[in-house]
Amino acid sequence: MTRQMTGAKMVVQALKDQGVDTVFGYPGGAVLPIYDEIFQQNDIRHILVRHEQAAIHAAEGYARSTGKPGVALVTSGPGATNAVTGLTDALLDSIPIVVLSGQVPTFMIGSDAFQEADTVGITRPCTKHNWLVKETDKLSSIMHQAFHVATSGRPGPVLVDIPKDVQFATGEYTAKPQAPVGHYQPQVKGDLETITQLVEAIEKAEKPVFYTGGGVINSGPGASQLLRELVEATGFPITSTLMGLGAYPASGKAWLGMLGMHGLYEANLAMHGCDLMINIGARFDDRITGRLDAFSPRSKKAHIDIDPSSINKVIKADMPIVGDVGHVLEDVLKIWKARGRKVNREAIAKWWQQIEEWKKVKCLTYKQSETVIKPQYALERLEALTKGRDRYITTEVGQHQMWAAQYLGFEDPNRWMTSGGLGTMGYGFPASVGVQVAHPEALVINVAGEASWLMNMQEMGTAVQFNLPVKQFILNNERLGMVRQWQQLLHGERYSQSWSEALPDFVKLAEAFGAKGIICKDPKDLDDAIMEMLEHDGPVIFDCLVEKHENCFPMIPSGEPHNKMLLGDAQATNAIAGKGAVLV
Amino acid sequence: MSALQIKKGSSKHSAYNLRPTFSDVQETHTITVLVENEPGVLARVIGLFSGRGYNIDSLTVAEVDHEGHLSRITIVTTGTPQVIEQIKAQLGRIVSVRDVHDLTAEGSSVERELALLKVASTGDKRVEALRLADIFRAQVVDSTLESFVFQLTGTPDKIDAFAELMRPLGLVQVARTGVAALARGKV
Numbered sequence: 001m002t003r004q005m006t007g008a009k010m011v012v013q014a015l016k017d018q019g020v021d022t023v024f025g026y027p028g029g030a031v032l033p034i035y036d037e038i039f040q041q042n043d044i045r046h047i048l049v050r051h052e053q054a055a056i057h058a059a060e061g062y063a064r065s066t067g068k069p070g071v072a073l074v075t076s077g078p079g080a081t082n083a084v085t086g087l088t089d090a091l092l093d094s095i096p097i098v099v100l101s102g103q104v105p106t107f108m109i110g111s112d113a114f115q116e117a118d119t120v121g122i123t124r125p126c127t128k129h130n131w132l133v134k135e136t137d138k139l140s141s142i143m144h145q146a147f148h149v150a151t152s153g154r155p156g157p158v159l160v161d162i163p164k165d166v167q168f169a170t171g172e173y174t175a176k177p178q179a180p181v182g183h184y185q186p187q188v189k190g191d192l193e194t195i196t197q198l199v200e201a202i203e204k205a206e207k208p209v210f211y212t213g214g215g216v217i218n219s220g221p222g223a224s225q226l227l228r229e230l231v232e233a234t235g236f237p238i239t240s241t242l243m244g245l246g247a248y249p250a251s252g253k254a255w256l257g258m259l260g261m262h263g264l265y266e267a268n269l270a271m272h273g274c275d276l277m278i279n280i281g282a283r284f285d286d287r288i289t290g291r292l293d294a295f296s297p298r299s300k301k302a303h304i305d306i307d308p309s310s311i312n313k314v315i316k317a318d319m320p321i322v323g324d325v326g327h328v329l330e331d332v333l334k335i336w337k338a339r340g341r342k343v344n345r346e347a348i349a350k351w352w353q354q355i356e357e358w359k360k361v362k363c364l365t366y367k368q369s370e371t372v373i374k375p376q377y378a379l380e381r382l383e384a385l386t387k388g389r390d391r392y393i394t395t396e397v398g399q400h401q402m403w404a405a406q407y408l409g410f411e412d413p414n415r416w417m418t419s420g421g422l423g424t425m426g427y428g429f430p431a432s433v434g435v436q437v438a439h440p441e442a443l444v445i446n447v448a449g450e451a452s453w454l455m456n457m458q459e460m461g462t463a464v465q466f467n468l469p470v471k472q473f474i475l476n477n478e479r480l481g482m483v484r485q486w487q488q489l490l491h492g493e494r495y496s497q498s499w500s501e502a503l504p505d506f507v508k509l510a511e512a513f514g515a516k517g518i519i520c521k522d523p524k525d526l527d528d529a530i531m532e533m534l535e536h537d538g539p540v541i542f543d544c545l546v547e548k549h550e551n552c553f554p555m556i557p558s559g560e561p562h563n564k565m566l567l568g569d570a571q572a573t574n575a576i577a578g579k580g581a582v583l584v
Numbered sequence: 585m586s587a588l589q590i591k592k593g594s595s596k597h598s599a600y601n602l603r604p605t606f607s608d609v610q611e612t613h614t615i616t617v618l619v620e621n622e623p624g625v626l627a628r629v630i631g632l633f634s635g636r637g638y639n640i641d642s643l644t645v646a647e648v649d650h651e652g653h654l655s656r657i658t659i660v661t662t663g664t665p666q667v668i669e670q671i672k673a674q675l676g677r678i679v680s681v682r683d684v685h686d687l688t689a690e691g692s693s694v695e696r697e698l699a700l701l702k703v704a705s706t707g708d709k710r711v712e713a714l715r716l717a718d719i720f721r722a723q724v725v726d727s728t729l730e731s732f733v734f735q736l737t738g739t740p741d742k743i744d745a746f747a748e749l750m751r752p753l754g755l756v757q758v759a760r761t762g763v764a765a766l767a768r769g770k771v
Contacts, residue, residue, distance in 0.1 A: 062585075128679065183620075308676060
């Protein structure tokens with residue numbers, strides 16, 4: 001079925017065909033025809049952000065919390081360049097988003113026209129794919145292809161750049177079922193021979209560990225279910241990257257906690273000491289591996305990843321399995337069950353004894369204070385007071401992010417939105433907006449640091465306008481905490497530019513936007529203040545004044561392997577030296 | 585907590601030199617990439633190489649199937665076996681790439697390059713240049729009383745050798761196409 005319509009109408013029609021209910025955007029000259037079409041319909045809700053970067057992060061929050069692609073609409077030139085950080089963030093964290101940008105009319109491209117930028121050129125390295133649409137007749141099929149590419153294989157951001165004359169001109173609309181899907185069809189089934197090898201390794205392993213990542217979340221809730229089944233049935237311990245939290249429940253008995261630079265002692269030592277590492281949907285990121293030549297030296301490594309380029313990129317895989325996590329886990333379970341559900345029970349029990357010894361270190365212990373709120377304590381209380389609620393957490397980037405990952409427990413996938421790969425300060429607030437739009441009834445909390453939060457604080461306007469009751473839980477140490485920590489550990493305590501001076505009064509700031517502000521500085525008042533935040537129906541800025549010089553531990557110093565973790569300040573003296581000093 | 589006593593400037597080296605067990609032998613591979621012929625596709629391929637720090641020794645591109653909108657890009661690249669594997673995997677990830685073949689790894693192939701070489705000289709040198717051109721089966725495609733332009737087709741080695749011989753005989757300019765290559769045999 002084909003129909004004649006304008007390019008602008010096609011954009012809206014294609015979004016409807018794709019089941020899109022929400023678009024995050026900001027209008028401008030080159031997208032006016034599309035905004036005109038948005039005005040004349042009610043199926044798609046437009047959320048007006050206050051900065052294009054926030055539109056992309058909000059779309060990411062929407063996508064991560066729903067499993068559906070997020071959509072953003074921005075104008076040409078500065079609108080598109082402001083989207084670049086968000087696109088790069090989504091690329092590194094494999095988040096499916098579709099960004100539509102306006103462009104100057106085709107006959108003006110290349111003339112340095114007003115608000116012209118080479119958007120496809122600028123965004124080529126920070127998208128999975130992008131298109132410049134030069135003919136209205138091709139617009140609708142490109143739109144459908146854009147959704148296909150964003151959501152298939154390893155998900156990621158795509159951008160469609162639409163010149164203004166293409167939006168005005170009339171062309172033929174191609175409906176979704178008729179649209180050519182193109183040649184992009186990534187492999188989802190894993191190689192059965194290698195999967196059988198993995199099953200054999202599972203049957204024999206004496207010190208196995210599951211190391212799971214964002215790929216499990218991206219594969220959908222079914223993959224998390226299969227993972228849980230496999231973990232329960234084998235009794236193997238499981239750890240996860242920052243991106244994978246929630247795939248296996250934090251309350252599960254096989255859960256070791258997060259691994260990596262600020263991961264738990266028992267998780268990192270299990271990775272270091274294991275004889276079988278089963279990587280499911282993670283990519284051996286440098287935050288995870290630490291020093292490569294000393295990374296888990298005695299283990300056989302299986303690596304399940306939908307992206308062939310992740311295999312053998314940094315760590316050599318003994319059992320490489322290219323495929324979708326859900327499909328592969330299904331086959332693993334099927335074959336393992338068919339072969340008699342064997343594991344080396346005796347050895348596994350011994351392995352758990354060892355892990356229990358490591359757990360006794362209690363690596364998350366911190367020094368409590370009667371007078372000052374410790375950031376860890378603030379998060380412990382937040383966890384205790386929100387446990388069991390329909391809760392979504394976003395974060396900014398820095399110490400608070402690592403503490404949130406350590407002290408909050410995630411029982412389900414899609415409940416934890418954080419900027420892992422790119423480490424984008426300013427991600428959390430707009431992401432919380434996107435999550436709240438997708439889940440209007442849920443409790444959405446952005447755990448923030450004051451410095452990160454200020455980077456996209458203009459989104460208070462969005463939160464208030466759309467009555468989004470997002471809770472901005474700011475651990476305010478008046479410092480760029482992680483930068484300060486590294487300057488303390490690495491740069492002779494010379495705290496170059498890492499303090500937050502001239503901070504706003506956050507309560508007044510909230511009130512100026514028409515929202516509620518709460519300040520808390522006494523540990524004794526904390527519970528009541530948190531309850532006040534939770535009970536308020538509307539956006540809240542919670543200014544939690546915390547200990548200014550708290551360091552985030554445990555920590556693997558740069559350039560060191562997993563078994564050289566620092567557990568606290570006492571151990572940190574002389575921790576990072578030589579080659580490690582150049583690592584970020 | 586006391587300050588850490590880290591020596592100033594204790595390391596100038598990139599941390600990523602801490603790479604583990606992969607072999608560091610450099611290999612040269614010819615990779616042939618069939619791509620959809622659409623705007624920006626070459627930029628995607630080249631951007632991949634520059635963005636990830638891979639080498640391009642030579643690169644050729646032209647449309648090979650007008651109906652099917654397909655172009656073939658032939659890339660000669662040098663790297664460790666692990667880097668070569670990464671290059672192939674990364675190329676395969678580009679949405680407009682149809683297929684990637686490593687001709688060096690997948691059995692025998694034919695590789696040809698075309699070069700134009702301008703040699704300006706007179707007297708004995710001019711005669712010698714012409715004699716060597718004959719040995720290499722180069723053709724004269726332009727001539728003045730003081731110069732020749734030779735056209736030579738062959739493997740890159742052969743062209744290197746000829747250019748080396750022409751250098752003392754008045755070589756002034758070289759233009760090379762880069763390698764075009766196909767696997768031998770039926771498919």
